[in-house]
Amino acid sequence: MKRALLAVATAVAALLLSATANAAIARANQFEGFVAANSCGAIQPVTVNAPSRIDARFAGTNAGGFLYGEILDSSGTVLSSTGSYNATEAGTYGVRACFLGDDAIDLAGIATVGTILTGPMR
Numbered sequence: 001m002k003r004a005l006l007a008v009a010t011a012v013a014a015l016l017l018s019a020t021a022n023a024a025i026a027r028a029n030q031f032e033g034f035v036a037a038n039s040c041g042a043i044q045p046v047t048v049n050a051p052s053r054i055d056a057r058f059a060g061t062n063a064g065g066f067l068y069g070e071i072l073d074s075s076g077t078v079l080s081s082t083g084s085y086n087a088t089e090a091g092t093y094g095v096r097a098c099f100l101g102d103d104a105i106d107l108a109g110i111a112t113v114g115t116i117l118t119g120p121m122r
Helices: 002-028
Strands: 030-035 044-048 052-060 066-072 078-080 084-087 091-100 110-119
Touching (some): 044 052, 044 110, 052 066, 052 091, 066 110, 078 084, 084 091, 091 110
Antiparallel strands (some): 030 110, 044 091, 052 084, 052 110, 066 091
16 A cells, blocks of 8 residues: 555656646746837847747737737847747847837736747748
């Protein structure tokens, strides 16, 4: 009986550790922020070691308006306002959330959550 309990406890511990490790990996590329209406939030750096695709995805608390992502080069020049960019060379880029609030609903700004993904160019 003790052996059976020990085996079950070991299996549960292994599953919990695996789930915790995966959650930490998922959070590594995520960030939270606040964006005032008709502006952009803080720039999040992303470094690629070779030509790569950079994708930024955002969710926000906005009830109206338009939330989108920008990709910037190291000097702050906007390279893309679609949330995706094919970086042709290695380097550090920036990602930020922007919000156009043209109605009276979200004039105080919105909270955002973003995820940055990198991979082969498409």
